[in-house]
Amino acid sequence: MQRAFLEATFLKKGETIERVEEIDGLFVFHxxxxxxRRYLRVAQFKIAKKIVGQLEIPKEIRALKFTPKAKRNLDVFNIENIYEWLQAGWIVQETRYNADGxxxxxxxxxxxxxxxxxxxxKQQQTLEVEQEHIKQLEAKSKQLNLPIIFKQAMVDEQLPLNWSFSKRLxxxxxxxxxxxxxxxxxxYDFKEIGASLYDRIGGSKYFDVHxxxxLGQLAFSGIDVSLYGLVSTGKIVSIHFTGDVEHPYAKYTxxxxxxxxxxxxxxAPFSTTNTTLWLVENRAILxxxxxxxEFLKQTNSCVVCxxxxxxxxxxxxxxxxxxTKIKQTIIWTDTDVAGITIAKHAAEIIDGPVKWIGRDFExxxxxxxxxxxxxxxxxEQEQQLGGVEQWMKWI
Known part of the structure; x- marks a missing residue:
């Protein structure tokens, strides 16, 4: 086992094991x-002769965060600790020689x-826990009799490729x-979602980091969380705009x-008497x-950042x-990858006619x-702010 481990993990291209010795309860691989022109002596590895059956990595060793390619200097530890870890198989000692061998x-x-x-x-245990978690989610899904739109939103193919397995769960x-x-x-409030799952201190913060x-992924899947009872996200999100907009509790001009x-x-829903809606990426444009x-009044425009x-x-x-009264929407973003993505997603919200503003005022x-x-x-949008004369042409 030790030989196979050494060959698979540490030996470099062209290196082979010449001989093996047993010294002080350790295998010494030359x-x-x-x-x-010749054989070169390049390295020596000391590995435990008998591997411990313990599966809990000692705290001091765990703190070193070993990976197959990582090398560590253990000078801060005493020789007794190092030898004990070597004999248990937690670590391997690698000695490399100069060109003289x-x-x-x-x-x-x-x-x-x-x-x-x-x-x-540990990985196997994690996998088993995750598999059990999946079964529990599937059972709960059946109990809830989820609408089709929620079922589709939870399909792995609909989720971002860069999300890890645990994040998808x-x-x-x-x-x-x-x-x-x-x-x-x-x-309900956003904080109640986590609290409803985990009846303990801190449970309400379970989903805060994501x-x-x-919420964005739900919206991307076509789910309006306000229609499913979410009255507050637990964090104030500001929306900046200018226009003739009304709300049951406020009026803006x-x-x-x-x-x-x-x-x-x-x-409660907002409404507007404006007929042209501008969706701009950056606050400077707004x-x-x-x-x-006068331009906004003449063109009956509402601008949302x-x-x-x-x-x-x-x-x-x-x-x-x-x-409400909107007849056309003009989307004005940066034209980098992120800006184009925003422009695409913004258009997906709109049912009526849409225009996109590109480089060179196109x-x-x-x-x-x-x-x-x-x-x-x-x-960037700011590179061609233009003015009233140009904006009129776009309308």
Missing amino acids: IIKHTA MTVASVDYRMGPAYEQALQY RYKEFCLALYALYEKKGL REEF IGAVHATTDNAVYV TRMAVEV LDGQIRSAHRAFIEQLEQ VYDVFQLFEQAHVGRAH
Whole structure:
């Protein structure tokens, strides 16, 4: 076993084991490398003769964070500890020689076979726990009688490729907990989703680290969380805009930059008498357009800032406005990869006519043409702010 471990993990190309000795309860492997002219003595490895059956890695060894390629200097530890770890198989001593094959170039310690076994055992345990977790989620899903849109939102193929397995599981937990709360009490706060799953101190924070991603993924899947009882995300999300906009508890007019919150969006719908909706990526564009009061009045425009991404609150706000008097939507973003993605997702919210603003003041009414025209042509909105005369042409 030790020989196979050494050959598979540490030997370099062209290196072979010349001979093996047994010294003080350890195997000593002598490593050579064959060149065209001679055999070179290149290294020596000391490995435990008998591997411990213990599967809990000692705290001091675990803190060293070994990987198959990692090398560690253990000078801070006393020789008794090092020898004990060597004999147990937690570590391997690697001695490398200089080109003369005699003088020592370095002495390092590396992950031992016992360490590898413990990692494999832990991975197997994790896999078993995850499999059990999957079964529990599937059972809960059947109990809840989830709508088709939720079932589709939880399919792995619909989730971001860069999400880990554990993150996908947590997202599915989130979806089920959210819908369970909706069925149970109708209205709830974001913090209640985690608290409903884990009846302990800190349970309410279980989903906090993924709050924006998970809510955004639900919105991307076509799920309006406000329709499923979420009245607050547990964190204030601001939405900046200018326009003639009304809410049951507030009224806004053209002439200043206004701000509302996600809570207001989820409590009751917003409406507008404006007919042209501008969706801009950056706040600088919003503030520039907001000072052109006569232009906004003449064109009956409302401008909403996405602040670099489309959160669920922004999506809900835009959907509410779009369902009133809006006749056309103009989307103005950067033309880098992120900006084009935002432009695409923004258009998916809109039912009516859409235009995209590209480089050199070009306007597009087909997204594919807008996307193709900007491959390798990243451009910030601020590089072509233009003015009233130019904006009028786009309308």
